[in-house]
Amino acid sequence: MNRRSRSTRSFQRDEDAIAFARDERGRANEFAQGVWQIVRNRQCRGQKFRREYPIPPYMADFCCVALKLIVEVDGEHHHTDEGRERDERRDRHLTERGYVLLRIAGYQVSRDPAGVRSLIESAIDERMEQFRPLTPGPSPPAS
Numbered sequence: 254m255n256r257r258s259r260s261t262r263s264f265q266r267d268e269d270a271i272a273f274a275r276d277e278r279g280r281a282n283e284f285a286q287g288v289w290q291i292v293r294n295r296q297c298r299g300q301k302f303r304r305e306y307p308i309p310p311y312m313a314d315f316c317c318v319a320l321k322l323i324v325e326v327d328g329e330h331h332h333t334d335e336g337r338e339r340d341e342r343r344d345r346h347l348t349e350r351g352y353v354l355l356r357i358a359g360y361q362v363s364r365d366p367a368g369v370r371s372l373i374e375s376a377i378d379e380r381m382e383q384f385r386p387l388t389p390g391p392s393p394p395a396s
Contacts, residue, residue, distance in 0.1 A: 284326045284359035288315060291370050292324065298377040308350070311343055320380035321352045324373060328359045353380060 285304075292302040292315055302324070306316035315324040327340075344354055355376045362369050 282326075282328065282359070284328065284362040285314060287362040287366060288324060288326050288357065288369065288373075291366065291373060292317075297370065297373055298381070300377055308347060308352070311347065313347075313352075316352075317377070317380075320377065320384060322376055322380050323347060323352050323354045324376070325354055325356045326359050326362065327356050 289304060291297055292300075295301055300317045300320060300322075302315045302317050304315055306313045306318070306323075308316070308323075313323040314326050316322070317324075340356075347354060353376070355372065357369055357372065
């Protein structure tokens with residue numbers, strides 16, 4: 254296979270992922286919309302979140318790429334045996350790649366939006382602490 258065809262194939266997969274993400278954003282349920290209102294425009298601890306962010310072969314509901322933090326809004330299908338098994342495989346795949354997942358039950362978003370914001374802020378704080386350098390920067394020169 255030549256380089257051009259490989260590149261074209263990769264581009265096509267990226268285009269498919271983008272189209273899928275756009276479609277998903279357009280069909281987001283009220284719970285996902287509620288979380289989006291919490292995290293959009295750097296409103297949550299100044300961190301940028303992306304909606305329907307592709308991490309092949311999966312799509313994260315919301316992802317703060319800088320902190321490798323994923324927020325998932327779980328609907329009814331996540332609470333079945335099959336849904337839990339699928340989530341476990343997916344979570345294992347994502348954690349092996351360095352991501353941390355925060356799962357929020359959909360009903361929590363409408364019942365307790367302040368509590369959901371607090372959960373997300375706590376997860377951000379924990380990740381920021383993990384990404385903070387262990388050693389301080391150099392001291393300024395003495396004058």
